[in-house]
Amino acid sequence: MSLLVVGATGTLGRQVVRRALDEGYSVRCLVRSYKRAAFLKEWGAELVRGNLCEPETLPPALEGVTAIIDAATARATDSLSIRDVDWEGKVALIQAAKAANVDRYIFFSILDADRYPQVPLMEIKRCTELFLAESGLNYTILKLAGFMQGLIGQYAIPILENQSVWITGQSAPIAYMNTQDIAKFAVQALKVPETEDKTFPVVGDRPWSSEEIIKLCERLSGQRAKITRIPLGLLRAVRRLTRFFQWGWNVSDRLAFAEVLATGKPLTSSMEGVYEVFGLDPDETTSLESYLQEYFSRILKKLKELDYDSDRAKKQPKRRNPF
Structure with a gap:
């Protein structure tokens, strides 16, 4: 099976590439920059230049491809908007996939997207789900809640560096x-026919609030966190302000996610039956505790080694300069 991964340089996309290569798939990556994606080529993936916002670049990238895993999304710092990438770009990709007779299309959406039409990215994800379902492609939609990787920059690093951890007054x-x-x-x-033309939640074993994550980080790091709470009203005001400027549109759209936090409702779903359908073992899924424990263990060990090397250097007798 020849697999095209879209969004391959992102936090999730690179893991998809790594997993597919490890399982023996022939992997092609649609990339905008060869330089930025060089590490994927080193892993063994084929790179092909293309851009979701340039539909004419898609058909050549899809030649010989039997399946697509779509992990692309606009970044807050992108010059392209969420609408450009996550709607118009995805529509173009789905249409190109249909024309190329692609067998399978795996799409990542957001859990409960249908409940928040006022949040641009979630509404666009919902519309894309509908468009994909009506396209005639054999699809699987995986609805996600949040990435553990994002917690490192949000909580772990600020606590280690004795910086403020910014959280909202309300936290879903x-x-x-x-x-x-x-x-x-x-x-x-890709291997399980029972997943075709279906939607599944793919989330962690339980929901975590900001306060719970902070307490866990404090325990694992042995340090106290400096917590700064941001009123939701302030986030809404910043969102309105950034909306005035084109360069701030993506930031504004991301800040709209504060409306999800404002509800206080957990962003989670039961995984009962999902593991069985996919033929996966839930005991092999990483828990948040073990993920952060591994991170802090590695970092604290490295910090101790650096302190040891620094102390040893200070104790070295200075050599006299014969000149």
């Missing part, structure tokens, strides 16, 4: 999942 618990485990579901879907 989120069922975070390791992107390596999400990639496992995506690649496995």
